[in-house]
Amino acid sequence: MSTATKAPQVDPALQVRDPAETQRRIKMGGTLLLVAALIFYFWWSIDDELVYYLLTGERTRDTEPGELATHPVTLVCGVLVLAASAAAFLGLIRRGAVTLISMLIVGIAFLLCFVIWAYADLDVAFKPWITNPLPGTFAIATPLVLGALAGCLCERAGVINVAIEGQFLAGAFFASVVASLTYSAGAGLLGGIVAGVGISAMLALFSIRYLVNQVVLGVVLVVFAQGLTNFLLDQIPNEPKIKAYLNEPPKLDDIAIPGLSELPFIGEAMFNQTILVYLMYASVVIVTLIMFETRWGLRVRSVGEHPKAADTVGIKVRRIRWQAILFAGVFAGLGGAYYTVGSTGSFDKNASSGNGFIALAAVIMGRWHPLWATFAALFFGFMSSLRDQLTLVNKIPSELLTMTPYLATVIAVAGFVGRVRPPAADGEPYVKS
């Protein structure tokens, strides 16, 4: 086990004396033991010798699936997790990178066995194959990542953004309308950006100029955007001719990046996507670089942590906050555009169906850091994608499966993320005294 060898040297006497450490060991070891027991249950209950998988390409009559021997794989995974559990009991898994890596291994092992179990022993003539969950992951996570980036930008500047859902809705609606009017999906993205920045401007105006409580404001802006988009949607007459001009946008085309899109496993999922997905990759890099490598980013973070100190050294607190919020609107608007021109086409009532709140959860889960928030959004996307896949298999009732990504998020937050610390001045309006 790699985890055992990597563990740092610690004084054993010190550990025994610390009751909190003992408790932590028992908790972690016990949890892992439970996971191991589940995996061994899978190993014991599976009858099929083989399950089939296909990670790239479409399933046709001639495709040969990969084969996975159920019993050896589950057994190896089970032993691995059991070893991790023992290591946890012995205190070999300490905080830091070792914990992260071992938890990742345990998580992957468990999910693999769970998927094998779900696909094994199916009593149907046409056996389904395990498919690649990554394309679904990126499809679901793209708007979440963009929304989470917007959230990070606002909150790092000290303005709470609960209104990501509102920005999504406005972005989705106006992206659809603009794309329909111009018959260009690219122009639709611009429309989405303008709408996202518009909601951002309201957020900035009321939080910075009129000092409205930002949580109240966020909730209100969500309701406002819901009402406004529903209202405007009602105004579009149901005559096909007019509707075609207002709410039947062209969709973004998939663009395959030569070379990269032929990579196995990840190529199709990551590099044969719409321009919006590539914009999402770029946004993650841009926001991270700007926030941590530029002067403006330092200022944004300083007004979010200690506006008074920032003001003392001559930084215009309100101006920086305005800039950060408006800039955030660009990403949230793009994220909203995903729900119309990026995926389904025309705008329906509540098109983003609460995903803005999930983006908000990703911001907090990612500890207000753009990269971690991106990972949180991808984690949620992965879980949702897996859920969608398992729904087709029908071994577990789909109604119960629906809740798995949400439960997984709660478990991840409670188990691994734990207490988070927001930017110190998050939510506090700055009034010069």
Add this chain to the structure above:
Amino acid sequence: MPDQGQSDEGGPPPSGSTVTKDKPAGGHRRADNKMAGWLPSVTVTFASIALALLVGAVLILVSDREVIESFSYFFSYPWDAFRSSASAIGESYKALVTGSVGSGGAITATLERAAPLICAGLAVTLAFRAGLFNIGAQGQLVLGAICAGYVGFHYDLPPVAHVVAALAAGLAGGALWGGLVGLLKARTGAHEVITTIMLNYVGAALLTYLLTKESFQQPGSDNPRSEKVAADATFPELLGVHSGILLALLAAVGVWWLLERSTVGFELRAVGANADAGRTAGMSVAKVYTLAMIVAGLLAGLAGAQQVLGHQDSLTANFGGSIGFDAITVALLGRATPLGTVLAGLLFGALSTGGLAMQASAASTPLALTQVLQALIVLFVAAPALVKAVFRFRESDDGGAVMAKGWNS
């Protein structure tokens, strides 16, 4: 622009700043200094409603086909445009008022709509005062309704015991869902915003799952709809209104007592104002968080129980509508005080029943307008500086920075 609708609402002329702030008699607390700036100045509230109705009037004009057509020949015959505008606005707002408080039936509908909003709003209010942002009223409400409904239709109990048992089950269900959030926050530090959002979805999925089970479905039916609760298990009616509204008012009084008069409430507010200071003073922050979320869940569970037990209803996948989310707006409009929450709940109840009437009226105003109105009212109430700037009020009131802090006390 003529604006008949507003006079129907009976809003006071915005210039009248004679109305004084209503403060609860709570002289023995020093925290009152903070409260004073916090309580809604009644004038500003009414001015906000007027302002929101004004914006709503513009939206009504935009949505009315006849008005738009009359504006196309505005310069040759302007009177027509004015007349049609006035009639559209008048019709809509008249329908809003008569549909919400204009008749006995309308008042009943408003009260029954307001009752769960008030209860769920109190759930958000209470958590807010402890420094927790409870977005999970929806999930807690769903769990409460599941439990109350199950006891209501599955068991056969004597008349009074049945409704009490069903109600207790509903409260317990909500408390369980809320308490889980509090416990996770206290034990692991999991942020309540994340867990409540996620548990909302889990609750909704649980309900859809249960509705596919035979023990929940109506016998002989495959529809995702539960049996109706037994007649014994429904709330008794008083003057045509089911007694849910009474329970809601009782709950509001209870929350007021808890927050303002009890030791637990003092700890709750102290932790909400500054968790570190509370911890230094020897309070158990973990205990306060857990307790606050349990009671919040209890209140939301009450809202859910009312939804099923009020009118001998059956559970369906979306019986709760968006009460849990509207409750957040209600609580925030009520500035996280029990009295404010009750008033805001009544206002929102009236707006939503009136909104349906507006849709059915001659002007056929889209239902979404009510949503916009609700958002604008809360926005303006929360931004007194803006309202005062618009109406040029002279009084100085620093109610601007309402509960300035957000995430973690």
